[in-house]
Structures are given as C-alpha cells and as structure tokens.
Amino acid sequence: MKVVNFGSLNLDYLYHVPHTAVAGETISAKSYAISVGGKGLNQSIAAARAGVSVCHAGLVGKEGGILVDCLRESGVDVSLVQPTSAPQGHAMIQINDGGNNCIIVFGGSNQEVSREYIDQTLEGMGPGDYVMVQNEVSNVGHIISAANALGCTVVFNASPIDSSLLQLDYSQVDWLVVNELEGMAIAGCEDIDSIIPALTEKFPELHIILTLGGSGSLCSSGGQLWKQEALPARVVDTTGAGDTFLGYCVAGLIRGDDIPTILRTATGASSLAVSSLGAAASIPCREQVMEYLAQHP
Numbered sequence: 001m002k003v004v005n006f007g008s009l010n011l012d013y014l015y016h017v018p019h020t021a022v023a024g025e026t027i028s029a030k031s032y033a034i035s036v037g038g039k040g041l042n043q044s045i046a047a048a049r050a051g052v053s054v055c056h057a058g059l060v061g062k063e064g065g066i067l068v069d070c071l072r073e074s075g076v077d078v079s080l081v082q083p084t085s086a087p088q089g090h091a092m093i094q095i096n097d098g099g100n101n102c103i104i105v106f107g108g109s110n111q112e113v114s115r116e117y118i119d120q121t122l123e124g125m126g127p128g129d130y131v132m133v134q135n136e137v138s139n140v141g142h143i144i145s146a147a148n149a150l151g152c153t154v155v156f157n158a159s160p161i162d163s164s165l166l167q168l169d170y171s172q173v174d175w176l177v178v179n180e181l182e183g184m185a186i187a188g189c190e191d192i193d194s195i196i197p198a199l200t201e202k203f204p205e206l207h208i209i210l211t212l213g214g215s216g217s218l219c220s221s222g223g224q225l226w227k228q229e230a231l232p233a234r235v236v237d238t239t240g241a242g243d244t245f246l247g248y249c250v251a252g253l254i255r256g257d258d259i260p261t262i263l264r265t266a267t268g269a270s271s272l273a274v275s276s277l278g279a280a281a282s283i284p285c286r287e288q289v290m291e292y293l294a295q296h297p
C-alpha cells in the first residue's frame, strides 16, 4: 500500500504578540522565530510520527531545503518533492497570549502543482492506496478526481476554506475532514448540528470527521456517529493542531483501528501539539501520545 500526500510546504514566520493586530493597528511582537510548516508538510509528519510510511508530493522554492530536510528527518519519503523557481510558500503567523493564531499564507511554490505533476505522481497507484490533500496546493480538484478514478482512498482536508471548494465533487472524496466553519460552508448550512446531516444527505457514501476545537470531534461513517470529547491540554500554540489530528486519523485508518480508537489517539496527539510552540516542531510521536493517553483514561 502507498500513501501519497499532495501537500503544501511553508516556512512559518512566527510572531508572539500580546493580541492579534486589527485593521489600522501596529503592534510589536514579543518574539520571532522561523519554523517549518504548511498544512501538507505538517500532516505528512504527523502520519509518519504516528508510524505510517508516507510519501510527500509537492514543490519547493530555493529556500525550501530546510522543509525537505525536516520531512526526511521525520521519516517521510521525499523522493516525489520537486524544485521550482517560484518563491517559497510561507506563512506569517501571529500567536497571541492565549495560544490562538491568525495566519496569512502566501502560496508561491505550493501553487505550482500542475496537472502533469499530479498525473505522473499518481502513476501506478490504485485500490488500497491512499491519497491525502488539503487546500493549500493548486489543482486540488484534479488531484481528487484523478485519485478517485484510480480507485485510491481519497482523504481531503478542506482547509483553508475558499469558494473554489464549493465547486468540488465530494462524491469523489472518501474521507472529508473539516472544522465547523469549513463544514458549514461546504454543507451550505448555518449551524454546526446540521453539518453532518446535510453532507450525508448530499453525499451518502462520504465518511466525515468534524473537529470542534474545545468541544472535541465527531465522526460519521456508514450511517453511524461517534463523538470524542476534548482531552486536557496546556495551550501554548494551536498552530498545526488540526494537522496533527488529521495525520493521526489517517495513520489509524491505515492501521485498521476502530473509529473510537482513531479519534481518541488523534485527540491525544493534538492535545500534545498545542502544548508547545510551532507547527511541525510540536507534533508528537506515537510513543508520547500513548504515554499521554495512559495518563488520561
């Protein structure tokens, strides 16, 4: 079985601020750091640290060596990552005293993922293989439809949400992972409780994982619904917590774990991720997650 993640690779410029800046305001950062991130990269690293073999597919600009090194050091196969002359994708991240963030993403190299590159990368893949994708690379619709046509299991994290995602055919997606805002936008509803009913009415085969921040998460699959409560966390920085959750969910699916185990393990992983600074840097390995879960029965 092969797992390919078409995903963004970003340099994250982190600014610790007293509060996130509002229009017209200039504020001073208390500290600054450059870190490794991008939803795609974070999710590949989370899946790898959860114990799964994953190949990352994406493009990097000339400053992207640190990103490829971090993937490789985390056990991710980087043989599919290609160079581009486009500027490196990056994110400017304000983190406030409560650990919450405000992010500006510049796509750059991540928007160079072409249909040719996608087709070439998917060559030879088929039933039993997994394709992961988020909305920080170009040609997301083509990745989903091409992977689906080959019979791969498609895991789509509809993040960050924008209008292009409303045009996608979700019957080509197997697992959709969304937060409340993404779920409401795609389902076309205005309250959280309607997200799963509205999506399953439109796409009866879709498996859905809905993350609800401090209220835990839900999973809808094959007509059944599971709920996982949030676990205790000392919040320092929430950046990358959703990506950690998703990577651990994919690892659980691949391992064949049952849904309650998948949700609880992914929740434990994201609880640990929020307790330290940075995106990729804060993703725990499976042993740390198991130890944490044993302490929180």
Ligand code: RIB
Binding pocket: 008, 010, 011, 012, 036, 037, 038, 039, 042, 090, 091, 103, 105, 136, 239, 240, 241, 242, 243, 279, 280
């Ligand atoms: O989900 C967190 C990620 O979003 C950050 O690492 C940043 O790069 C943005 O893509």
